[in-house]
Amino acid sequence: MPVPTPEPAPDVHPAWLPPEAFRAVGSRHTLVAGDGKLVDTVVGEVERACAGHGGTVRRATDEPGARPADLVLALIPALPEADRRPGDAPDATAASGADLAAVHAAHVDLAAVRAAHVDLAGALGAEGFALARHGQVTVVLADAPAGLLYGLFEVVRLGDTAFGPECPVRVHRPALSRRMLDHWDNVDEHPVMGQVERGYAGGSIFWRDGRPRRDRARVRAYARLLAACGVNAVAVNNVNVHATEARLLTDRLDDVAEIADDLRPYGIRVHLSVTFAAPVVLAGLATADPLDEAVRTWWAETTRRVYARIPDFGGYVVKADSEGQPGPFSYGRDHADGANLLAEALAPYGGVVHWRAFVYNHRQDWRDRSTDRARAAFDHFAPLDGRFRDNVFVQVKHGPMDFQVREPVSPVIAAMPGTRLAVEFQVTQEYTGQQRHVCYLAPWWSEVLRYRPWGEGGRSVADVAADGGDLVAVSNVGDDRFWTGHPLAQANLYAFGRLAWDPALAPEAVLDEWIDLTFDPARSADPEMLRRTLHEVMDDSWRTYERYTAPLGVGFMVRPGHHYGPDVDGYEYTPWGTYHFADRDGVGVDRTRATGTGFTGQYPPPWSQVYESLDRCPDELLLFFHHVPYDHVLHSGSTVIQHIYDTHFAGLAEVIEMSRRWESLAGLVDPAVHARVSERLAEQLRCAQEWCDQINAYFHRKSGVPDVRGRPLH
Numbered sequence: 001m002p003v004p005t006p007e008p009a010p011d012v013h014p015a016w017l018p019p020e021a022f023r024a025v026g027s028r029h030t031l032v033a034g035d036g037k038l039v040d041t042v043v044g045e046v047e048r049a050c051a052g053h054g055g056t057v058r059r060a061t062d063e064p065g066a067r068p069a070d071l072v073l074a075l076i077p078a079l080p081e082a083d084r085r086p087g088d089a090p091d092a093t094a095a096s097g098a099d100l101a102a103v104h105a106a107h108v109d110l111a112a113v114r115a116a117h118v119d120l121a122g123a124l125g126a127e128g129f130a131l132a133r134h135g136q137v138t139v140v141l142a143d144a145p146a147g148l149l150y151g152l153f154e155v156v157r158l159g160d161t162a163f164g165p166e167c168p169v170r171v172h173r174p175a176l177s178r179r180m181l182d183h184w185d186n187v188d189e190h191p192v193m194g195q196v197e198r199g200y201a202g203g204s205i206f207w208r209d210g211r212p213r214r215d216r217a218r219v220r221a222y223a224r225l226l227a228a229c230g231v232n233a234v235a236v237n238n239v240n241v242h243a244t245e246a247r248l249l250t251d252r253l254d255d256v257a258e259i260a261d262d263l264r265p266y267g268i269r270v271h272l273s274v275t276f277a278a279p280v281v282l283a284g285l286a287t288a289d290p291l292d293e294a295v296r297t298w299w300a301e302t303t304r305r306v307y308a309r310i311p312d313f314g315g316y317v318v319k320a321d322s323e324g325q326p327g328p329f330s331y332g333r334d335h336a337d338g339a340n341l342l343a344e345a346l347a348p349y350g351g352v353v354h355w356r357a358f359v360y361n362h363r364q365d366w367r368d369r370s371t372d373r374a375r376a377a378f379d380h381f382a383p384l385d386g387r388f389r390d391n392v393f394v395q396v397k398h399g400p401m402d403f404q405v406r407e408p409v410s411p412v413i414a415a416m417p418g419t420r421l422a423v424e425f426q427v428t429q430e431y432t433g434q435q436r437h438v439c440y441l442a443p444w445w446s447e448v449l450r451y452r453p454w455g456e457g458g459r460s461v462a463d464v465a466a467d468g469g470d471l472v473a474v475s476n477v478g479d480d481r482f483w484t485g486h487p488l489a490q491a492n493l494y495a496f497g498r499l500a501w502d503p504a505l506a507p508e509a510v511l512d513e514w515i516d517l518t519f520d521p522a523r524s525a526d527p528e529m530l531r532r533t534l535h536e537v538m539d540d541s542w543r544t545y546e547r548y549t550a551p552l553g554v555g556f557m558v559r560p561g562h563h564y565g566p567d568v569d570g571y572e573y574t575p576w577g578t579y580h581f582a583d584r585d586g587v588g589v590d591r592t593r594a595t596g597t598g599f600t601g602q603y604p605p606p607w608s609q610v611y612e613s614l615d616r617c618p619d620e621l622l623l624f625f626h627h628v629p630y631d632h633v634l635h636s637g638s639t640v641i642q643h644i645y646d647t648h649f650a651g652l653a654e655v656i657e658m659s660r661r662w663e664s665l666a667g668l669v670d671p672a673v674h675a676r677v678s679e680r681l682a683e684q685l686r687c688a689q690e691w692c693d694q695i696n697a698y699f700h701r702k703s704g705v706p707d708v709r710g711r712p713l714h
């Protein structure tokens, strides 16, 4: 039975899957060979596309129709063997007679297709697929149903190109086997953090006021969008697990099962954030000590019940001993003890633990210059390398601090060769404009993924993650009609999935895909201008954001609490530990081994030397690693103070230009999208002006150094 495609409320924006994106597939004749739930989803997708665009779809097991197929989507095991040609009588072990009949109808010899790709059988894996052309027919082959689903979405992305001589024939396999989104969604609306912690797109699509939201069509539509960009796992609640959310593990498990049912047809497994104190808060045990026998039994039994209800459950996400969350430290145990406790409970079912490395002292004394928050994850976790069970993924934020607009790559990523690592990104724009500012983050993530911790010739961050680890990101989605508040922030969600599937993709190419799917430029009055303008607005928007906010890698300078807008000294004298040390002579954090906190020593060579050296440290990270005088000359030739002035004026000017360009798209894009983005750009401009004025005024007042160009500094 084909799975019907979800139909969310009509005002919900279709994001990158509008009906027009299916024109190429839906106007052709498709044959699907194979069985399985996800194959049913594929058939449902093609059926819906055909209903809108006039094509047809048949299953090989149906009565064969007369139409020759343009597209064959086939599980390799469902294809006829090469030694039985079309017309031969089927035998008991072979493909069905209907399969063979379909061969004629497809205009392609499926046995020959199978024979031509005999080397692929079994090599495509659980999610891979091959795209090929045989005569006039485009063929997608997969070993397993998920591969067909991803293959279909690749054909959708390619559009008409998939059906012509230019069709890029190749094998696709995801670089990372788990591509996961963490929702920081609360079940109860939190008095401070709201329904979604760090959410900038309305309420949660899963929860409202303590109950499941039950907009199941919306959740299914979300699953569909995620599958189309390659995401295959979702954690459905906040890493900060409060009282109600803790119960999702036990008496509220049905709520989780319902979400799992909605995500499953698109190949997405559900994970749950759990509290380490669960045995105490849910079962009244006296302790949550990971080495206590009763605690182990409780986790084993609780996990057994979870799998009895949700057999394909993915596993647990845990934030422990971090920002007030309970953890093994309370019992004198370490994080390996804690993670292994849960891993042991999950192992019999193939489940995994994502154990977050975001552990630091948030009650530090700002007077104590030896404590450095950047060091914390490495100091806690590197010594534990080799002690984690095989189904533990230590989940590391990509930078040592907290998703700032610019940070070095976390040294933890190079420090745990004996541990599976999940590298964590933040799609939700907590520190990058909160979905009020245009900030296309793929260039940033791509830099991180390509970074080579051991230097040129060594492995990249993407290689480390791909080697038994995975990629995780905090979702930016809410119940907003555009999903992400800012319609252009949809591109970040799309890009995360695509980069997790293939970290080598160029950010501009990913943006091209997103633009073509979302905006259908080919049908607009001026396709070239539409594409070009969207690139002009978005390609460099992350660097623009960097220019008008905290300079040269120093980070933060945001308003404490909500983290929006400038507040240079907001965290300077707080227990959270994010300081810039600006005085009348200079600015920056000395993290050298020679005179500072020693953080540079957490990197392997060559970076331990590069970052240590004032001469070799890259400009964009200078103030992260060094405290320098304002007249220090950067590699760019500018002084630090002049760089601050210049980049802030430049960033502001770029936002003005961005707004002007966006206005020129009126009439070329959906008016509702245009209006929403225009409204957000007005706020971005206001906020960028505020950043520019405050940062420049602050450093001018501290340093007394005038702008060589004589611009107003307030």
Ligand code: GCU
Residues within 6 Å of the ligand: 197, 198, 239, 240, 319, 323, 358, 402, 430
């Ligand atoms: C940031 C964010 C918090 C979040 C935390 C985390 O500090 O501001 O809201 O809980 O990251 O990643 O756990």
